[in-house]
Amino acid sequence: MERHIYLEDIPLDEAWAAWCGALVAAGLWQPLGMEKVPLAEANGRTTATAIWARLSSPHYHASAMDGFAVRAQDSHAATETNPIRLTLVEDFDPETQVGLHPAKAVNTGHPLPAWANAVIMIEHTQPAADEDGRAAIEIRASLPPWQHVRAMGEDMVATELVLPANHTLRPVDLGALAGSGHTAVPVYRRPRVAIIPTGSELISPEDAARDGIRPGQIIEYNSLVLAAQVENWGGDPVRCPIVPDEFEAIQTAVRAAALTHDLILLNAGSSAGSEDYTAHVVQSLGTLLVHGVAVRPGHPVILGMIEIRDRRLEINTQSPISSLQSTIPILGVPGYPVSAALTGEIFVEPLLARWRGQPPYQPQTLTAVLTRKVVSHTGDDDFVRVAVGKVGERTLATPISRGAGVISSLVRADGIVRIPRFSEGADVGTAVTVHLYRPTHEIENSILVIGSHDLTLDLLAQFLAERSQRWLVSANVGSLGGLVALRRGEAHLAGSHLLDPETGEYNVSSIRQYLPGQAIVLVTLVGREQGWIVPKGNPKGLSGWADAARPDVQMVNRQRGAGTRVLFDYELSRLGIAPEQVNGYGREEYTHLAVAAAVASGTADTGLGIRAAARALELDFVPLAHEQYDLVIPQLYFESDLLRPLLDLLYDEDFRTAVAAMPGYDVTPMGQFRNP
Numbered sequence: 001m002e003r004h005i006y007l008e009d010i011p012l013d014e015a016w017a018a019w020c021g022a023l024v025a026a027g028l029w030q031p032l033g034m035e036k037v038p039l040a041e042a043n044g045r046t047t048a049t050a051i052w053a054r055l056s057s058p059h060y061h062a063s064a065m066d067g068f069a070v071r072a073q074d075s076h077a078a079t080e081t082n083p084i085r086l087t088l089v090e091d092f093d094p095e096t097q098v099g100l101h102p103a104k105a106v107n108t109g110h111p112l113p114a115w116a117n118a119v120i121m122i123e124h125t126q127p128a129a130d131e132d133g134r135a136a137i138e139i140r141a142s143l144p145p146w147q148h149v150r151a152m153g154e155d156m157v158a159t160e161l162v163l164p165a166n167h168t169l170r171p172v173d174l175g176a177l178a179g180s181g182h183t184a185v186p187v188y189r190r191p192r193v194a195i196i197p198t199g200s201e202l203i204s205p206e207d208a209a210r211d212g213i214r215p216g217q218i219i220e221y222n223s224l225v226l227a228a229q230v231e232n233w234g235g236d237p238v239r240c241p242i243v244p245d246e247f248e249a250i251q252t253a254v255r256a257a258a259l260t261h262d263l264i265l266l267n268a269g270s271s272a273g274s275e276d277y278t279a280h281v282v283q284s285l286g287t288l289l290v291h292g293v294a295v296r297p298g299h300p301v302i303l304g305m306i307e308i309r310d311r312r313l314e315i316n317t318q319s320p321i322s323s324l325q326s327t328i329p330i331l332g333v334p335g336y337p338v339s340a341a342l343t344g345e346i347f348v349e350p351l352l353a354r355w356r357g358q359p360p361y362q363p364q365t366l367t368a369v370l371t372r373k374v375v376s377h378t379g380d381d382d383f384v385r386v387a388v389g390k391v392g393e394r395t396l397a398t399p400i401s402r403g404a405g406v407i408s409s410l411v412r413a414d415g416i417v418r419i420p421r422f423s424e425g426a427d428v429g430t431a432v433t434v435h436l437y438r439p440t441h442e443i444e445n446s447i448l449v450i451g452s453h454d455l456t457l458d459l460l461a462q463f464l465a466e467r468s469q470r471w472l473v474s475a476n477v478g479s480l481g482g483l484v485a486l487r488r489g490e491a492h493l494a495g496s497h498l499l500d501p502e503t504g505e506y507n508v509s510s511i512r513q514y515l516p517g518q519a520i521v522l523v524t525l526v527g528r529e530q531g532w533i534v535p536k537g538n539p540k541g542l543s544g545w546a547d548a549a550r551p552d553v554q555m556v557n558r559q560r561g562a563g564t565r566v567l568f569d570y571e572l573s574r575l576g577i578a579p580e581q582v583n584g585y586g587r588e589e590y591t592h593l594a595v596a597a598a599v600a601s602g603t604a605d606t607g608l609g610i611r612a613a614a615r616a617l618e619l620d621f622v623p624l625a626h627e628q629y630d631l632v633i634p635q636l637y638f639e640s641d642l643l644r645p646l647l648d649l650l651y652d653e654d655f656r657t658a659v660a661a662m663p664g665y666d667v668t669p670m671g672q673f674r675n676p
Contacts, residue, residue, distance in 0.1 A: 009292040009299060011421065012346070012381050018289045019303040019329070023351070026305060026327040031166075031357040032191060032262065036184045039174045044234070045187035046356045047167045053160045054181030056153040063106040065148040068125060068137055069116035072145040074101040080140050085128050088135045103137050112149060119148035156180050166357035191235040191355045193348075194257035195223045195265045198277065199335065200244040222267050222340045226333065229344045233352045233361070235263075251281045258285075258308040258328045263351065265344075266302075268335030278302050278332040286327070294380045294421060295346070298339040302332025303347070341410055342383055363415075364436045366443070368397035369429055371490045374417075376425040385413035387473045388434055389448035389492075392636075396448070396490055397434050398475055414438050414446075414473065442471055447646060449474040451482020451494035452563050453591040454629055455612050456526055456659050460646065463655050468645035476590050479507075480561035483514040486632060492643060493633040495525070497563035501570045506628040508676040519635035523647070523673040526629050526659060527666035530567060532606045532622040533592075533599050533614040540605050542622050545571040547606075548582050555584040556595055556604040564592070567625060568608050593617075611664025621664070628669065647671075 010018075023029040034048035063069065070086055078084040086103035094115050103120075104113055112119070120143055128138040155176075156162060162180050163173060169185070177185055202220040203213060213219065220242055227237035238261065243253045250266070257264050266278050279302055282288045286306030293301040306328050331347055333340045350360040368388055376382040386397040400412055415434040419426055426432060436443070447464070449457060453476040461472035474495075477485070482494025500509040511520055532542045540553055547553060548568075558565040572579065579585045584604060589595050593616060595607035600617045614621040637643050649655045650671035660667045 009294040009379070010290060011294050015290045015293045015301070015303060016347075019347070022287070022289055022305050023329060026329075028327070028329065029354060031188045032355045033189055034186050035189045036186050038184050039178055039182065042169050042174060042177075042185045042187060043171060045169050045185070045190075046234070046358060047163055047165050047169065048186045048188045048357070050161060050165050051163045051177065051182065051185065053156045053158050053162050055156075055179075056158045057155040057176075057179040058150050058152060061112040061152050062150040063108055063110045063112060063119045063148065064150045065119050065121045066107050067105075067119050067122045067148065068103040069106045069110075069112050070103045070118055070120055070143065071101075071116060072118040072143045072147070075118075075120070075139055075141070075143045078139050078142050083126075083138045083140045085130050085136045085138050087130045088137065117145045117149070118143045121148065168356075168358065188356050191263060191352055192261045193230045193235045193237050193263045193265060193352075194240055194261040195226050195230070195237055195267065196240045196243060196250075196253050196257060197223045197267045198243045198245060198250055199268050202242045204242065222333070222335070222337055225337065225341050226265055226267065226344055226348075229341070229348065230265075230352065233349045234356045234358075235352050245277060247277050247280060250277050251284060254281055254285060254306065254330065255308065258306055258330075262328070262355070263348075264306075264328060264330040265333050265348070266330060267333045267340060282306060282330055282332065286330075295342075296377060296380045296382045297336060298334050298343050298346070298383075299380075300332070300334050300339075301343055301347070302330075304330045304332070306330050338385075338410055342416075364440060365433050366395060366436065366440065367431055368395040368434050370417075370426055370432055371396050371398045371428065371485070371488070373428050374399055374419060374425045376419045376421075376423060378422055378424050381421050382419035382425075384417045384419060385410060386415055386417050386434060387412065387448075387475060388414035388436070388438075388443050389446040389473050390444055391448055391489055391492060394489065395443070397432060398448075398450070398490070400475065412473075414443060438471075445469060445642070446471040446473045447493070447642060448491045449482075449493055449495060449631075450477055450485040450491040451496055451632070452476070452479040452629070453593075454495055454525070454528070455592070455610070455616075455662060456629070456665070457495065459655065459658055460649065463649050463652070463658075464645060467649075470642070470645050472646075478559055478562035478590070479566070480510070480514070483510060483632065486518075486634060487515055492637045493631050495629065496632050497567075497627050497629045499563070499567055499570060499627065501573075507630050507632065511632060511676045515632075520676055521633045521635055521638040521673050522676050523631040523633060523638075523650070523671065524628060524669040525631050525650070527626060527669055528629055529611045529621075529623050529625070529664040530564060530608060530627055531611065531624040533596050533609045534606050534620045534622060535599060535602075536618070536620055538620050538622065542606055545624060546575055546577070548572065549575075549577045551583070553583060554603075554605045555582060556587050556589055556598040556607040557582075557585055558595065558608065559588040559590055562590075563627070563629075564608050567627065571624075612662045615663045623664075626666075 086101045089102045092102040092115050125137040125139055128136045130136040162176055197220050201218050203217045205219055208219050223239045227239050230237035243249050279291050282304035288304045290303035308326055333343050353360045374384055385400050387400055388397050415436040417432045417434055457474050464470040464472050479496040479498045482496055485491040486494050496507050498507050498510040534542055592609040592613035595609045596613040596617045598604040611621045656667045659665055
């Protein structure tokens with residue numbers, strides 16, 4: 001059988017039009033069937049019909065206070081100088097007890113006697129006796145009719161509309177329904193979504209934790225992400241077992257899922273390569289509508305419809321729509337995790353919203369200025385992850401890692417910027433619309449740190465979020481990159497450890513060079529060790545700087561402008577070693593942990609980094625130097641309320657203890673500051 005179906009990217013709007021047209025033709029571009037659920041299970045569900053009050057609420061005239069039920073007209077002459085006495089009664093007949101001014105004790109919620117039309121609060125009365133010696137109360141102010149009374153139907157009147165159709169139920173709505181006489185509510189049923197991960201290289205997180213993981217195996221977590229998305233969007237996700245890359249196995253799994261689900265998400269297996277199982281499975285079971293969408297990340301998206309007989313969807317439906325539907329939409333989701341998550345947002349959420357009678361989700365947006373140039377493929381809609389923060393009067397968006405396999409880029413992202421096709425990207429300084437993942441109040445309370453990477457920044461972020469409702473947003477671009485960002489007004493502070501070879505002092509000369517005339521405060525965060533990160537046992541026997549030039553040593557370097565790179569270049573120069581003599585000098589990583597990962601993977605024998613990064617990946621460490629890591633802060637922000645919680649943490653014993661517990665750190669100078 002021919003295994004190759006060519007990937008033909010089409011524009012996003014055309015892909016949507018093709019899929020929507022097929023859904024309309026199948027009767028699936030509308031809400032699903034209706035079911036009744038108890039109120040206790042209805043929170044977050046969507047009403048399938050309008051709901052009318054069965055009872056009035058309250059269904060009687062009720063006292064709104066603890067006090068006495070009275071007739072308002074009996075109090076009209078009462079004043080501070082002319083008190084009136086009302087006789088306490090249990091029963092009163094206005095026709096036979098004409099001369100009596102009655103009052104009856106009531107508590108909040110008690111029904112009013114038929115003869116009463118007001119309630120006086122107990123604290124506004126005094127006990128007394130009437131002319132015949134009977135128990136009475138004395139009042140010194142008149143009452144308007146219906147004071148402190150909840151009249152029948154004050155909240156809702158029987159037959160009144162309580163909630164319209166297509167309304168997402170909130171906790172208060174459940175109370176209104178119960179109060180108006182309902183115990184259950186008709187809602188659209190939740191779409192059942194099957195998520196089928198495919199790939200012979202995949203292993204479940206549980207199996208990886210129990211048995212370990214070998215090279216070539218990949219932990220399967222896309223189904224976790226997709227299932228959580230589906231649940232957040234009002235569906236019932238079902239994660240199916242991993243299916244190997246075999247056409248018949250995938251086809252069988254899809255056919256089985258189609259019998260009991262409304263939508264199938266088939267993860268991975270689609271590409272421009274020779275073993276495009278997803279496309280062939282969809283084609284074998286129905287119609288392949290779209291094979292490739294011109295979006296980045298997310299190219300190999302498949303949209304299709306499959307035909308299945310004898311469906312067994314067992315749901316308490318009261319509508320003929322979809323319960324016996326034999327046409328099932330299927331979506332081939334790319335295997336790269338960022339592509340998978342964004343495919344869910346682009347294609348799955350709008351469909352599930354439609355099935356729930358709701359418009360697609362519209363995130364909060366804001367306008368921000370790009371701090372870096374974004375280059376896009378001219379034929380694609382480009383979804384760029386960005387970190388967002390407000391520095392001074394400007395809201396800034398900083399693009400972060402764009403790899404389709406870098407799920408952490410979505411974790412760190414504050415939002416998404418869509419660069420439309422044919423635009424070729426966006427220049428620095430361009431105003432863009434950011435679709436936010438975080439609420440705006442978090443953006444306004446975010447501290448932007450750009451510069452050198454250090455593990456202490458992660459601890460700072462943790463402590464800030466827990467204690468002060470501040471969020472630390474960091475980008476690792478190296479010490480020099482951080483100073484340049486400060487010069488451009490793109491950060492609140494920068495992490496830096498730039499050594500001046502002539503003076504042996506850290507950061508001062510670089511600040512004077514790159515930030516001339518600016519009022520700057522240098523705040524020491526930590527002292528730390530730099531050295532060779534090596535495999536367990538230090539098999540190459542590295543001991544000093546000169547080992548970098550050994551022909552049997554393959555290293556990984558830090559990027560140009562990083563303080564670690566400056567230190568390394570200084571030591572090479574001091575020893576008379578040319579960069580060309582160092583194997584791997586041109587291979588660059590942007591963080592200490594990335595250097596450690598390269599050593600742990602065996603692709604490098606060593607790299608210069610901090611002891612804590614070596615310890616994190618259970619590697620050995622050869623100390624070579626002690627350095628000072630500073631926070632470079634413009635005076636304006638040093639004195640601001642935004643940074644005050646961060647600076648206070650530098651004197652917090654719990655924080656200092658947590659930093660000191662990491663290997664290779666010295667907290668003695670923490671919090672010392674000076675003006676360069």
